[in-house]
Amino acid sequence: MSELIEVRGLEKSFDQPVLRGVDFTAAAGTATAVLGPSGSGKTTLLRSLNVLETPDAGLVRISDARLDFGEPPAGKAAYRQAVKALRARSGMVFQSHNLFPHRTVLENLIEGPVQVQRRDRAEAVEDARALLAQVGLAGRDDAYPAQLSGGQQQRVGIARALALRPEVLLLDEPTSALDPELVGEVLDVVRDLAQQGWTLVIVTHEVRFARDVADQVLFLDEGRIVERGGPEVLTDPREERTRRFLSRVLDPG
Amino acid sequence: MVLLLGLLAVLAPGLALTPAGAAPADGDQPRVVRVGTEGVYPPFSYRDPESNELTGFDVDIVRAVAEEAGWDLRFVEAPFDSLFPALDSGRLDVIANQVTVTPEREARYLFSTPYTYSRGVVVTAADTDDITSLEDLEGRTSAQTASSNWAEVARNAGAKVQYVQDFGPGVELLIQGRVDAIVNDNIAVLDYLATSGTDEVKIAGPAGEEVLEQALAFTRRDTQLREEADAAIAALTEDGTLAEISEGYFGADVTVEGGTTDVDVQASDTRGRWEVVQDTAWPMFVGLLKGTLPLTAASFVIGLALGLAAALARLSSIRALDWIARFYISVIRGTPLLVQLFIVFYGLPQIGVDLDPYPAAIIALSLNVGGYAAEILRAAILSVPRGQYEAATVIGMDYGQSMRRVVLPQAARIAVPPLSNTLLSLIKDTSLASLVLVPELFREAQVTAAATTEYLPLYALAALYFWVVCYVVSVAQGPLERRLSRYVA
Numbered sequence: 001m002s003e004l005i006e007v008r009g010l011e012k013s014f015d016q017p018v019l020r021g022v023d024f025t026a027a028a029g030t031a032t033a034v035l036g037p038s039g040s041g042k043t044t045l046l047r048s049l050n051v052l053e054t055p056d057a058g059l060v061r062i063s064d065a066r067l068d069f070g071e072p073p074a075g076k077a078a079y080r081q082a083v084k085a086l087r088a089r090s091g092m093v094f095q096s097h098n099l100f101p102h103r104t105v106l107e108n109l110i111e112g113p114v115q116v117q118r119r120d121r122a123e124a125v126e127d128a129r130a131l132l133a134q135v136g137l138a139g140r141d142d143a144y145p146a147q148l149s150g151g152q153q154q155r156v157g158i159a160r161a162l163a164l165r166p167e168v169l170l171l172d173e174p175t176s177a178l179d180p181e182l183v184g185e186v187l188d189v190v191r192d193l194a195q196q197g198w199t200l201v202i203v204t205h206e207v208r209f210a211r212d213v214a215d216q217v218l219f220l221d222e223g224r225i226v227e228r229g230g231p232e233v234l235t236d237p238r239e240e241r242t243r244r245f246l247s248r249v250l251d252p253g
Numbered sequence: 254m255v256l257l258l259g260l261l262a263v264l265a266p267g268l269a270l271t272p273a274g275a276a277p278a279d280g281d282q283p284r285v286v287r288v289g290t291e292g293v294y295p296p297f298s299y300r301d302p303e304s305n306e307l308t309g310f311d312v313d314i315v316r317a318v319a320e321e322a323g324w325d326l327r328f329v330e331a332p333f334d335s336l337f338p339a340l341d342s343g344r345l346d347v348i349a350n351q352v353t354v355t356p357e358r359e360a361r362y363l364f365s366t367p368y369t370y371s372r373g374v375v376v377t378a379a380d381t382d383d384i385t386s387l388e389d390l391e392g393r394t395s396a397q398t399a400s401s402n403w404a405e406v407a408r409n410a411g412a413k414v415q416y417v418q419d420f421g422p423g424v425e426l427l428i429q430g431r432v433d434a435i436v437n438d439n440i441a442v443l444d445y446l447a448t449s450g451t452d453e454v455k456i457a458g459p460a461g462e463e464v465l466e467q468a469l470a471f472t473r474r475d476t477q478l479r480e481e482a483d484a485a486i487a488a489l490t491e492d493g494t495l496a497e498i499s500e501g502y503f504g505a506d507v508t509v510e511g512g513t514t515d516v517d518v519q520a521s522d523t524r525g526r527w528e529v530v531q532d533t534a535w536p537m538f539v540g541l542l543k544g545t546l547p548l549t550a551a552s553f554v555i556g557l558a559l560g561l562a563a564a565l566a567r568l569s570s571i572r573a574l575d576w577i578a579r580f581y582i583s584v585i586r587g588t589p590l591l592v593q594l595f596i597v598f599y600g601l602p603q604i605g606v607d608l609d610p611y612p613a614a615i616i617a618l619s620l621n622v623g624g625y626a627a628e629i630l631r632a633a634i635l636s637v638p639r640g641q642y643e644a645a646t647v648i649g650m651d652y653g654q655s656m657r658r659v660v661l662p663q664a665a666r667i668a669v670p671p672l673s674n675t676l677l678s679l680i681k682d683t684s685l686a687s688l689v690l691v692p693e694l695f696r697e698a699q700v701t702a703a704a705t706t707e708y709l710p711l712y713a714l715a716a717l718y719f720w721v722v723c724y725v726v727s728v729a730q731g732p733l734e735r736r737l738s739r740y741v742a
Contacts, residue, residue, distance in 0.1 A: 112648035
């Protein structure tokens, strides 16, 4: 159990195979960056970790929650329980934030803790305020999401995911829907989280950011992990495919 | 229809179900007898202009009979064409409304000793001179109430029959030249001429030589009630009560054969137009408060719940639920509300589901609202982005929580404008409830219009009431929409 996240032989097909047997592990307190060309399966991989996509085969374990999709537990109730356990151990930040537009910033943060985790409301509010301060949005409790900039919305999205006190934070391209000048403020928040020792899995196109922050880099292509290693994968890749991808991303045109 | 019944079975326990037919007299308790009468057929059955109380020759007769026989009377006012279905379905025990005894009716109903002997007359516009008898109706158009014996008489004379709800609207058609004649009872016609003071229509001649008999009508099962009525009528004839009532209305005794040739009918209503409108404004307002508004509120709330259930069923991954909901929505949207209302009120008693007027109207209107609201709500739910479901899912919400806390609040904003359309339709559709014996706003207007012939001012007043209510509702829509949209930048 030294590794907090364990993924074995993950397979998923839509019309054609998207994941063709993905294995990796991640230790507690590390940041894992998942990179790869579009269509390589990185978002599907991330969404398999909290079962927003249901893999066809393979195993996912986060902490003590474990689900083998090849041999799912017998009975609907047991399966649902296993899915619920995986989701309870992870928080998710979406590409397009998916904040609840009809609730204020504070309400977005306490919705899960109060409604799902049944935590004391006053305590949840206190937690939420601390998280808002951490992402640089202290005092914006009563704003509605539509009144915030894209970068602010995404920072609230991060705070909402953290409010559930997950063991792992999953981030699905957290900056790709943002205007370029807003990317930095979001990346700064993620960098802070990594430094504070949160376990992160980040699907991203920001190569420089991944190089700075990631303890582990997964390079995906056509549903397989082509290269897995430390941040040096992004400076000195062993695989030709990784090299080609990096040169295209870092030096477009 | 299976689904309709299923939904009814679900709804029914919450609503008052009455056993078919009134219970027979139990010990000293007088038997409750429900009397059906039009209330819009002066001078036989109408509302007194001063007091707005039900009165008239037939009403007085049946009251006297009840007193003699020891019945506890309950009057139910309904259009003539609704009276026989109501008697058939056990909502009435007797009809007192100048029901003419015919062989066809005798095969289906029991009749008391007749209490009126009358003759038919042919009524035409004042300037029609080529119709003077029943024979002249061959190939002409005649305005009649569908289930009245006079419709039969007109048809047999070769007339094309145009169906109307009661006598008054028929006369309007006559004046407007849309029909050629009306065949009706001479007393009713004389009363109309006296009340309206019109010189635009006239009695053109007799409708045959036959003397017709009018009597109280009972179901074939109710021989006991008929016997009690006959005994009472015999006693009241003996002591002169019937003759006295008849003299009071017609200056002649129409309760014995041969007394109808020379009747003197007093106008049953002598008020001027504005007096009529003023006097009717309050009863109509009461009809609005006691009929229209509660019907609307109850039907809208229940209908929304049904609509939401149907919308969620349509969106369900369970095939059977989807198909049931599709069928329900299709039936409701593909059939007239009036037909739905009649099925619930007049049809279901035949399979043992016997509902009072209010519950029946609420069920029919709710089912109708539900069918339309379902599609509105379904579209609104579909308009909530997929990411919202995902966000709810990853914070651990189950289906119920995501719907209640995330999806429906956002769908509500989208659904309010089309739902307020549904509400406005519903407010106006409640006027149909008058046909299943619910006394609401429009029914009050009809009652007085029939007695006074003041159609335009009274119906205009009814329209004004409806318009004001709808206007208030549409004004309230604005703040509600703003409140539901307060989070939209």
